[in-house]
Amino acid sequence: MKAIVAHSAKDLRIEDHPDAEPAEGEVGLAVAAGGICGSDLHYYQHGGFGAVRLKQPMILGHEVSARVAKLGPGVTGLEVGQLVSVSPSRPCRTCRYCQQGLHNQCLNMRFYGSAMPFPHIQGAFRETLVADAVQCVPADGLGAGEAAMAEPLAVALHATRRAGDLLGKRVLVTGCGPIGMLSILAARRAGAGEIVAVDLMDFTLDIAKAAGADRVINSREEPEALSAYSADKGTFDVLYECSGAAAALTAGIGALRPRGVIVQLGLGGDMSLPMMAITAKELELRGSFRFHEEFAIGVDLMRKGLIDVKPLISHTIALPDAHAAFDLASDRGRAMKVQIAFDPSLSSSSLPV
Numbered sequence: 112m113k114a115i116v117a118h119s120a121k122d123l124r125i126e127d128h129p130d131a132e133p134a135e136g137e138v139g140l141a142v143a144a145g146g147i148c149g150s151d152l153h154y155y156q157h158g159g160f161g162a163v164r165l166k167q168p169m170i171l172g173h174e175v176s177a178r179v180a181k182l183g184p185g186v187t188g189l190e191v192g193q194l195v196s197v198s199p200s201r202p203c204r205t206c207r208y209c210q211q212g213l214h215n216q217c218l219n220m221r222f223y224g225s226a227m228p229f230p231h232i233q234g235a236f237r238e239t240l241v242a243d244a245v246q247c248v249p250a251d252g253l254g255a256g257e258a259a260m261a262e263p264l265a266v267a268l269h270a271t272r273r274a275g276d277l278l279g280k281r282v283l284v285t286g287c288g289p290i291g292m293l294s295i296l297a298a299r300r301a302g303a304g305e306i307v308a309v310d311l312m313d314f315t316l317d318i319a320k321a322a323g324a325d326r327v328i329n330s331r332e333e334p335e336a337l338s339a340y341s342a343d344k345g346t347f348d349v350l351y352e353c354s355g356a357a358a359a360l361t362a363g364i365g366a367l368r369p370r371g372v373i374v375q376l377g378l379g380g381d382m383s384l385p386m387m388a389i390t391a392k393e394l395e396l397r398g399s400f401r402f403h404e405e406f407a408i409g410v411d412l413m414r415k416g417l418i419d420v421k422p423l424i425s426h427t428i429a430l431p432d433a434h435a436a437f438d439l440a441s442d443r444g445r446a447m448k449v450q451i452a453f454d455p456s457l458s459s460s461s462l463p464v
């Protein structure tokens with residue numbers, strides 16, 4: 112089978128790897144669609160991010176859907192041919208954080224396509240994959256592309272849980288890539304009363320508007336628009352900071368009302384904070400990292416039609432054009448979520464112009 116392997120910055124290869132057989136409790140999968148995520152792009156463009164560097168070749172990818180091809184011994188509840196969303200989260204289930212239900216904080220996490228540990232954890236951008244049955248969530252009724260959105264949706268749902276009660280609340284989202292966009296959908300589903308989205312690109316803001324944001328602000332073209340929300344100590348109850356940019360966080364904090372909550376999702380490296388405002392307005396800064404049980408919740412919400420991720424999938428590109436897919440995904444002015452079709456029947460065309 113073919114796999115997409117990052118060797119170092121800008122050295123991406125489509126290589127042959129051996130197929131594997133499912134053992135007890137495992138499932139043999141034919142990968143259908145795989146979404147390119149920000150971390151995949153960092154490995155592709157820069158060979159890593161921060162202190163995390165590629166030290167050996169690594170198969171990329173952690174946002175995939177697949178068809179069940181073969182059941183290992185003892186597997187129940189799945190059928191050959193069934194479409195599943197494959198969770199890339201593989202906590203050990205025995206460390207102290209797993210025991211406390213904090214699976215996303217697992218001390219021995221083996222998350223697909225991650226160079227954080229060494230040896231690196233190989234990813235899921237491959238034609239065939241053997242996964243634990245427990246990673247596979249039935250996605251009957253969804254398209255393969257939608258089913259592959261379960262992972263970033265789970266990230267946004269986990270952040271929404273970190274945000275706390277959203278019923279009737281005023282929400283600000285800074286950074287409208289796929290995670291910002293899914294945060295808009297998740298916040299609205301959780302009952303947010305008003306959602307304002309901020310980005311630098313009209314392309315993404317148009318999609319944010321279509322996804323249900325009440326107002327969108329291009330902070331490059333209207334740098335003062337957000338400041339209006341800072342009057343009387345601020346407006347928003349909750350900030351989803353999805354850009355990882357210090358300027359966005361600072362502007363967002365200015366627009367938060369006293370006792371507001373900041374949920375930080377964007378990973379842009381360490382930054383300095385407006386600590387005076389955080390202290391004086393008694394703001395709460397909450398990190399949000401990955402997910403666990405929210406993965407199956409996300410699949411369920413999509414299957415019930417309560418969250419529609421289809422408008423976010425901007426491109427579906429055939430596996431042989433993977434290089435072009437990665438270049439396109441790096442262009443925030445043209446692409447939202449770019450997916451690779453491992454199942455050749457999925458990519459309608461080859462390359463968009």
Ligand SMILES: [Zn+2]
Pocket residue numbers: 148149173174262263
């Ligand atoms: Zn992702």
Ligand SMILES: [Zn+2]
Pocket residue numbers: 202203204205206207208209210216217218219220
């Ligand atoms: Zn653990």
